[in-house]
Amino acid sequence: MQSDAERRELRRELRREIKDAAARQDAAGVVAGARRLMAESSKPADVAFCATAFAGIADALREQLGARRLKTYVVRSVTVEPMLASLAVEAVLANYLLDIEVGGYGSYADELLNADSSLAKFKPELVLILLDMEEIAGRLPEMCGDGAAAEVEREIEECVGRMAQLLRSYRAGSTARILLQGLVVPDCTSLGDVGEANLPHSLTNAMQGLNRGLAALCGSIADCVFFDVDRLAARAGRARWRDARMFLASRLAVAAEWFGTYARGLVRTFSTMFRAPRKVLCTDLDETLWGGVLGEDGPEGIATGSAFPGNCYLEYQKYLKQLSSRGILLAIVSKNNEADVREAFNVRAADLALGLDSFVALKINWNEKAESIREIARELSLGLDSFVFVDDNAVECEAVRRQLPEVAVVEAPAREPWRLVEVLSEQAFFDAAVVTGDDLRRVDEYRAQAKRAELASSMGSRDEFLSSLGIVCAFQSALDAPLARAVQLLAKTNQFNLTTRRRSATEVAEFAAAAGGQAVVVRVRDRFGDAGAVGLALARRQGDSCVIDSLLLSCRVIGRGIESALLAYVGQQALRSGAKRLVGEYIATKKNAPCAEFYFVHGFTRFVPPEEGSSESVFYELDLTSSAITSPKWICVEGK
């Protein structure tokens, strides 16, 4: 146990480190120091200290770490100001720089409805709507007093309806991402614990129903996510979540000791609208997927199955299986003899929740683990920033962290295997507010990919191979892709993405609705499987030109000519709408070199536009009246 004096000294030392790093404008150093200080002590003074340090290196955070600046407006009915330092700090730890403006206490409805409100004028990229129960459902506590009033249901519907009106009205005039906070189920009520649990229309039941209604509402509005603050409050303990003294005296809705938890929850929730979840989990075997060391203990000796401690590992396997069922790809990265591992999966099949066929890649060898992960990334055509690596060995973890900084590394608690699931679920990297049909198909699709690779190696020419795949492309409006999938593609495609503009659902809808505009998604299938919606193009009409704002293709279908078919389709549609010229744009990023020559190889010529466009943009044009883009002959186009 550390003494108070020792802890104070450690805090001082960490602060000195942060200050020194800030003086050097060393962004990574400041963030690392702040992370340690926050883990050691998240007292308000330390949070304020970190917030000040971050504010002083804002440019460095952006330039050195690529922190994303977000203009953020807080619509509120409670006091949030003392919590803003925590929000700023948690945001930076997740690589966002918030530029925050806070609305008035009583003006939330006006802010959301009025086109001239301070909210509308601020033009935020993110709106946090943090209202308290009194504003959303002030009548409910009284109505629920007897626990039986049937009109409670109608009141809940009306509350959701009012909120729907506010959100839809705001959505119609803004493309900002919206976070709507739910309600905390009150801890102290007149019905008491037994009445709350047993009476059909108790306040607890009403609040939970209201939260469900609000969550469903958020799901029906583009770029809107529900923040389940009750879940955080329940985890912390609802009785301590709110300090009644401070709520009643100063309208502070969350007790100061939970500011960090609350801010982390907010950041974790809004992040899902700006960032794609990771896609692959690579797990170690010994002391991670099962207990013990296979090479020493043999297949019968490793711990897995229904008895302790094997059931700790079984829980972890079940958790991985659930991740796989929503489209997270699993892979094994283990230093072992492959034959031994195959035998273990065979012999202990009844005690394992996963079979070898649950994994899309197996790297069971004596190579460096970083090298194995790199190989998997190549085979699956996925960036390393899509990877998570779980291993109990601190040395292996550190080696991967150093060699592959993009990979998220989770150190499995080998001595406390019962904490495996907890440690993994604390991480935000698989968070998603939406799971699309394409996510669910992904695991099958990657298996099909492996079969294609096999076929390719047995075929002579590339054309012959591609013809044998029987590729079918179908084009449809991005609004029907469904729209959530279109936005997901925009958010996460990096390699084959001409402009890397992270357009929102509302913006996609605008492209689709504009005269001469296009928002097209291409769906692809072949004899091995259905890849689903994998490519997208957005274009707008400008005079007699059709200007392609965005064009992208999921990396797992690159190299089959689908990009050419998509461009050909956009060209045809442009011609059909009366355009004479097709304009393409390329903005180079760290990752999109594979498509740098895209317009050039399709016959476009480079030109410099008179005014428009950022300095990084390279523009290309094609005269549609004299040349046409041909779709590859091995692709069958459907639904023209």
Add this chain to the structure above:
Amino acid sequence: MSVEQVPTSLRELLADIFEISAERVTPELSMGTLDSWDSFRHLQAILAIEGEYGVQFDPQRIPELTSVALLQAELVKMGAVL
């Protein structure tokens, strides 16, 4: 009066909250003399002091504790170890 009359821990805490150097935290420093000490910073300072010393202020006293000397005296009255 000089900065030495404010205990180091309180001085550093208020310096963090008000974003000023610790040398400026004298007993006379008050809401009236420091621009960054507005009502929200005041609440933030109160919460920070409560978290640091494990005390709870009477909400009716909070708006009255508008200088470092007053905050310090209130803490002493509540028996906090500064």
